[in-house]
Amino acid sequence: MNAAVPPSPLLEARALRVEYHAARGLVARERVIAVDDVGFSLEPGETLGLVGESGSGKSTLARAILRLVPVAAGEVLWRGEDLLRWDRRRLRERRRGMQIVFQDPFASLDPRMAVVETLEEPLRIFESGLGRRERRARVLRMLERVGLGADAMHRYPHEFSGGQCQRIGIARAMMSAPELLVCDEPVSALDVSIQGQIVNLLADLQRESRIALLFISHNLTVVRHLSHRVLVMYRGRLVETATREALFAAPRHPYTRALLAAVPRVPRPGAASADPSRAAMPLAPDGPAGPVVGGCAYRARCPFAAAICAARTPELEPAGPDHAVACHRREAQTP
Template sequence: MSSATQPILSLRGLTKHFETLISWPKGERVALPSRVRRAFTRKRAVVRAVEDVDLEVMAGETLGLVGESGCGKSTLGRMVLRLLEPTRGSIEFEGQDITRTPQRELGPMRRQMQMIFQDPYASLNPRMSIGAIVAEPLEVHELGADAAERSQRVAALLTKVGLPSSAAQRYPHELSGGQRQRVGIARALAVEPRVLVCDEPISALDVSIQAQIVNLLQDLQRAEALTYLFISHDLRIVQYICDRVAVMYLGRVVELAGAELLYREPQHPYTRALLAAVPKLEAASASESKRPPVLLEGDVPSPLAPPSGCPFHPRCPVADKPRACFSELPRLRTLANGSQAACHVAE
């Protein structure tokens, strides 16, 4: 855990919209001649995947990003690395705005920020040996004087992530899921980055392997002074590994707090619902036992047509909600306990 106070990564108003085509609603359809009907059966629409996100990631910390599937957390992680271009907003790395930097000039930034992908099999080229996969970023960034030195670096990287150096001669299909994810981690570490975006790095692994990968990530963070943006839907793992946690709902951050504080005193109704759904083996703590159970009804609204006001109000279990919930978008604000929440009701 880190006590760093200087942000290494700053996101300001980060937004991502995707254009798509959808069928016209029945009430909006008009009679058309058959020869033009086919061309006018669909209309353009905008998917609001990420909307106006402000976040700071401190040097040396692990910031967790959690939420239901489709909330925009993976899209946000890919925008940080410019794998997806933001619709608007800014991304600053160590105070330098990299939002509009041309792709051909992003090489130095790519060395500083890398990604660990969710599916360790899909992210590895099945036709390349493990050694070639790990060596590829060294070749792209022209690290290592020659092939012999790069081979030595590959062997050292494999050892660092808990694989034998002989694994360099094998292929992805010959490895287990956990071993493949270790290869993905070794590849990300090859260029000695400072920030790793971990996009659900353990969700595709067996439970017995998940703890090993989490412990490996923690050991590497201590040894290499790494900063993690840890994206996950597993709240138990996030509580274990993260310093702070940001909760996303329908493309927006609805709560941000230190991990211990957020799990002890969640302020947003959505955060409370997420934590209430986590199975517990031990008895509830005093603060948890005082908390009324939270049950969500209905489905997440479509990002094609988000509701007015608070995006959570159609599912919010709070009784007698103020009018502002239906008409005014709540902004993240600091509450009495130190958390930040985008909620008209939280105090």
């Protein structure tokens, strides 16, 4: 019996690096390291929140683990298999298990396709043996699951609101019964009044299907509501990873602390509710986003910065059970 071998995570990223080569003028190309030395794991059925300000590399990381952008270095393991080595055929087969929901619900739907065609498409690709009747029945069940009815089937994206379009996007992603759903800012483009409904829908689907979620958001209130664990990213690198409880009760990285200090407190019962849009990340005041090569990228903003912070890049190191922080001076800070 092999009881001593722990089961592998659903997904594991190791020392991941992603670079873009952006055009600068007619000839020169500028290298942008968008994700640098990032490692994390995701268990089946777990919700992992990913937060960080604009340009910190969240979408790039999400795309890299799904092989939607090329990876310059590192590994991505899917149930222990190196996903970066899969050939086209295997990648196509396995895509069924990993789906993504994008920020802009209108842009991510084909305006020329009725809802029924959009939702049938994954079935045609991944379950080509299904008959028309069974496909329709599955589409109908999924529409009901995401809070839309049969009357949505023959309508087109422009006939729906943003929130309804996002429900359709989520339904399409769920049609192939994925094990991992990556949600890249799925509520940021929606009215504040609708955001909670979509977040609750994702929470319900996660509970019912035991699906793993990688949930990217600027909104810490939403991340706190949904996530089991949270990754905090700053300029391409992870600066803190922790369980939700540890991160919100005892953040260790100065950047995480600054983020949490900017979030409005949860209102007392009966008081006016907090506006979740106020929990947005502050923008970097120290020049364009993107990784800083050498030293700690946060040093220009950090009240604890010392000589070592410019000399060496801090690595993630354990700071408690299931808690890691990349800061040379984590012991020097007052709790």
